[in-house]
Amino acid sequence: MGNCCDRAASFFGPQKNTNVRVGLPAVCFVWQIAMVVLFGVFIRYDEESDTHWVEFRRENNITSDIENDFYFRYPSFQDVHVMIFVGFGFLMTFLKRYSYGGVGFNFLIAAFGLQWALLMQGWFHSLNPETGKITIGVESLINADFCCAGSLIAFGALLGKVSPVQTLVVALFGVTLFAVEEYIILDLLHCRDAGGSMVIHCFGGYYGLAISWVLYRPNLHLSKRFHGAVYHSDLFAMIGTLYLWMYWPSFNSAITDHGDGQHRTAINTYLALASSVLTTVAISSMSKKGGKLDMVHIQNATLAGGVAMGTAAEFMIQPYGALIVGFCVGIISTFGYLFVTPFLEKYLKLQDTCGVHNLHAVPGMLGGFIGAITAAAATEAVYGAEGLRNTFDFEGEFENRTPGTQGGFQAAGTCVSIAFGLVGGVCVGFILRFPIWADPGDDNCFDDEVYWEMLPEFLEIVPPVLEYNNHMIHKHQEISESNFSVDQS
Amino acid sequence: MGNCCDRAASFFGPQKNTNVRVGLPAVCFVWQIAMVVLFGVFIRYDEESDTHWVEFRRENNITSDIENDFYFRYPSFQDVHVMIFVGFGFLMTFLKRYSYGGVGFNFLIAAFGLQWALLMQGWFHSLNPETGKITIGVESLINADFCCAGSLIAFGALLGKVSPVQTLVVALFGVTLFAVEEYIILDLLHCRDAGGSMVIHCFGGYYGLAISWVLYRPNLHLSKRFHGAVYHSDLFAMIGTLYLWMYWPSFNSAITDHGDGQHRTAINTYLALASSVLTTVAISSMSKKGGKLDMVHIQNATLAGGVAMGTAAEFMIQPYGALIVGFCVGIISTFGYLFVTPFLEKYLKLQDTCGVHNLHAVPGMLGGFIGAITAAAATEAVYGAEGLRNTFDFEGEFENRTPGTQGGFQAAGTCVSIAFGLVGGVCVGFILRFPIWADPGDDNCFDDEVYWEMLPEFLEIVPPVLEYNNHMIHKHQEISESNFSVDQS
């Protein structure tokens, strides 16, 4: 027993340092001070949010304040904002004892990420070479929120297995990689990707999966007791699901063209999402004894329609086209939860807590290709000459690009986002393996007690968990022993 | 005992088939495929969401993209969308063990219903006879959401007593009936009903009540153990209540006239709702020992002001008029929960899980008549000649209609909606009595375990319920025996 305990102990709490009392404040302060300095040097208001707007308006013959971009985009911005903080945040509260971490670290990542995103995206897209300044407006805020979404998706794959310091590192590199791949895809390849099937979901999904693959924990079963939902945690997660679902039309349409562009994108996304719900329910019901529905599917796969329409929603895909897209990805995503996630875990050593593979990576990739096909199929007969030019932005150096060529570039863009996600994720994964990040031990994952203050009284009022904890102690002993035998073999 | 057990068994689980593994996927797939085909044949973008908008704009001398209807209605649309999915959905999570079903089936009904609604409403209101196409825009999406609301209200009366397949049947017929009665009321009778007191709430309420009456379960007391709330389920329900309450001004104003129409409707609804809260609290407190408040009243009756202003809110009812309406229906609705629902259950054999009678049917009917009175009382002195014409749409063949006549038609419209609800509901109720729908047994109602996957670990972590379940087994025996004796008498 002596020996076995020693060896078993190497998997357990005492020697695994999860103290972030120096690291977390240090990172927060250093990064926030850096933000203040960089904002001071680079960031200013754009002409629509500056007090000189009144002069700008007169000079440009703008008849009314209502034509300030604020009124075109602010309602969509707020919807996107809710998706980022409440949508993603509450979707990640589904674990029975990691709800604080789900919603809290999501909050932290996004609050840091959006500042860094304003800088990174500004340098790439709106740095004024004369003044050396980046000017920001409501569209910048939306883009910053989008940029965070990539890192939040990645966090979904890592949920419960990383320390708050690590989540900030994921966000720092995630936002940086995002800005680069977005620049390549949108500016160099001149792709259209308003809702970010490629640049957000596909990139974010593969980025998270690659990190998770590098951080594989062979003994994660030691935390099995916390890996799962309880009745009310699933309901909290449904808040997240529904806000994502309802506001997805705003997500995809937030930065599309004024007028028909935003209008059409919202309609297409609305329809694709509705269609996903029915096929998700159908597959979920088929897969279980008695046709019972699985909350995991309802919480996640119903959203696949929105992800997959991220690129094509602004095109003339037609309402039935949107329904077909939702129909197919609802099925594919649910199958992913049923078969692919367990397969990945077993054979590829890839632990994906929230199943981002099925909700973001694959539907995002499909969305990229659906966009490519829809773009390639565009004709003047359907779009009108002017409409075609506006929709695909065939102007300047891209004036002579044909829809067919555009389709090819869209497909190329999807591949770029996958490559960035995978390669970037592997690199970041190795950085996160340094033993300095205070990540939890294999038996301490999915547990809020590691990083959140919980008073004894707090636990006293929740006897089930308390009892369970007592029960756990015995289980630990069993596990440590059984683990030892596994070790021996 | 032998005989009694046999007889008692006839009320219990084993023989009642609740397997939906074939039925639910089949219905979902067939209906979703039908939607794809019908959308392919019929539905296209309207001129404001089509890429030809740029040409349309030029032809019609529209100076700015901001005049696209999207910017007039999209914020209201999103608020309505939240009401449908989070508002109705979470309001129905109040039952201690049927929260998944409440929010989940609500999601399913609405996602299917809105597709079918786009078709049904399109055929009646916007089918272009030349092209044979229906064109849709943001106003169509709002109307589709409204149309679902009717069926979701009906679902409230049936909550916990029907299978998911039955909920889809309720939605299919509910949307169909809705489109027909709406056509009669709004087009043939030329009523105004922007917020749908008549067409949505009154119809939906009576439709649900009639179905519930036909599906009466004499032995529903066998499920009494699940019929009620727990502390946190009531808080989830408050999320639903508050979102409905806050966004009701958007609900009523979403499709009213641009400009003053939307503006005035929002103000009136806001005031009526505020007034309802105070009278609800007053009556609730008066009704209980010690003046204690009842969560059921707070969750529901506070919303009655919004329902009752659905028709009149766009008229010049004046701010104090709105307060009076809220004042009265708050009282009436709370009295309904206190006295009418128990009365209906006892004497009319009508089981109404959420009390839709008090929140939708009666306030909706009253709202219809309040609208009729307000319309009849309209004068040129108050509205202005032009204002009167715009508000009541006295144009074309209705050019010479007087406010008095309009009032009569409004009242007639209310009666039409009641008739459609009651007759339609009875018919649908009989369809739902076929023994093919896998509905739960009388002792299995209000229980998520029937249609939702719940892992054993899931229950293990919630000892209260587990214990309760053990306790239940004994109770079952008692009930089955006591039931037997009731049966004998």
Add this chain to the structure above:
Amino acid sequence: MGNCCDRAASFFGPQKNTNVRVGLPAVCFVWQIAMVVLFGVFIRYDEESDTHWVEFRRENNITSDIENDFYFRYPSFQDVHVMIFVGFGFLMTFLKRYSYGGVGFNFLIAAFGLQWALLMQGWFHSLNPETGKITIGVESLINADFCCAGSLIAFGALLGKVSPVQTLVVALFGVTLFAVEEYIILDLLHCRDAGGSMVIHCFGGYYGLAISWVLYRPNLHLSKRFHGAVYHSDLFAMIGTLYLWMYWPSFNSAITDHGDGQHRTAINTYLALASSVLTTVAISSMSKKGGKLDMVHIQNATLAGGVAMGTAAEFMIQPYGALIVGFCVGIISTFGYLFVTPFLEKYLKLQDTCGVHNLHAVPGMLGGFIGAITAAAATEAVYGAEGLRNTFDFEGEFENRTPGTQGGFQAAGTCVSIAFGLVGGVCVGFILRFPIWADPGDDNCFDDEVYWEMLPEFLEIVPPVLEYNNHMIHKHQEISESNFSVDQS
């Protein structure tokens, strides 16, 4: 023991009357009827929500319905509305057994307060001296919501210690005082305070603190068993936090100038809030063993950036300026929760349930002074001549005011709001000490059972609490005895 029991009994339930069965309905009815009468006499639609808008539009050469103020402000109004009811409401559900009271009484206060606010603010700001009428539009609704916010903040300090009747009294006087101080600050001193750092947060915070100070309960430790959170109540509170956080840019920008004013305010608030999150996390982590985070800090101090930007957000504080503000107040607010609240309770006899001192009073006061400094530092070089005039409204009798003078008046305004809060709060506190309000006993605070109907079945399904209640009985005895000994000393 006999004597000690008698004395101990004087702190306990039996003799403390918490029956509100007469008082609460009476207050609700009388006040609501008063509202109906006063609205009937005074309140009418303004020209943008009246059916005469079509004529007004023509007369004023307004080209499109989209220039109705409704479209400039309604999305922000709905965001503010959500903050008031869901934001404040759910933020106050954090107590383990006072969640109904938190969200429910918040609902009641706001629903009454907004009606009274429309009248009070109308009398001061928009009473037409010719017609004797107040005309209302969407901006009035926003202002009414703002006005309620002051009383809701005060309620935060009193949470769990007052009866529903008392909350209504707090709202009546709170709204009245608010309207007066707002008139002095905005009209007489001509301060700018769009997001209400001074008029809302600073006033509301000190108003609540002063009331709480007068109502000091020396034996509040008798309710200690209910004073704290449980796992899921903290998650409900996070809903409130996130909605406040996300929509704060709308709160601050809701009534700023059309165009660049709203645009800039939203950007500044967004940035300050993001910055607060990081410093809050840093300080929270530094303060605890192992660097663990405290939910109380995350729920509250993260919002301080929004409070502190309430005045300055519409000025040209620059993006980095906003970050600096958020940086500092995040730290100050978290330190407040760590050190100041316990200090106030121990030495100043001030019990502040939600810590409004740290979230509203101090950041609001700081926000006032930040606004003063930013105003004083304004120059024509940065704002442009026209921009400066528009931003500070240097028109009419204030045409010749300089930014420096404006800064002085801003600072004076902050002092006025503090004075109104403190003096008003002390007066209202003494009114609330009359023994007629049915407030709970010292051993009954923070307990929903006092004012909310809870069925026995309700408790049966939640054994933990039930068990705890049994356990409580013993504790009571201990407490009563220990209390006695304290009393003796």
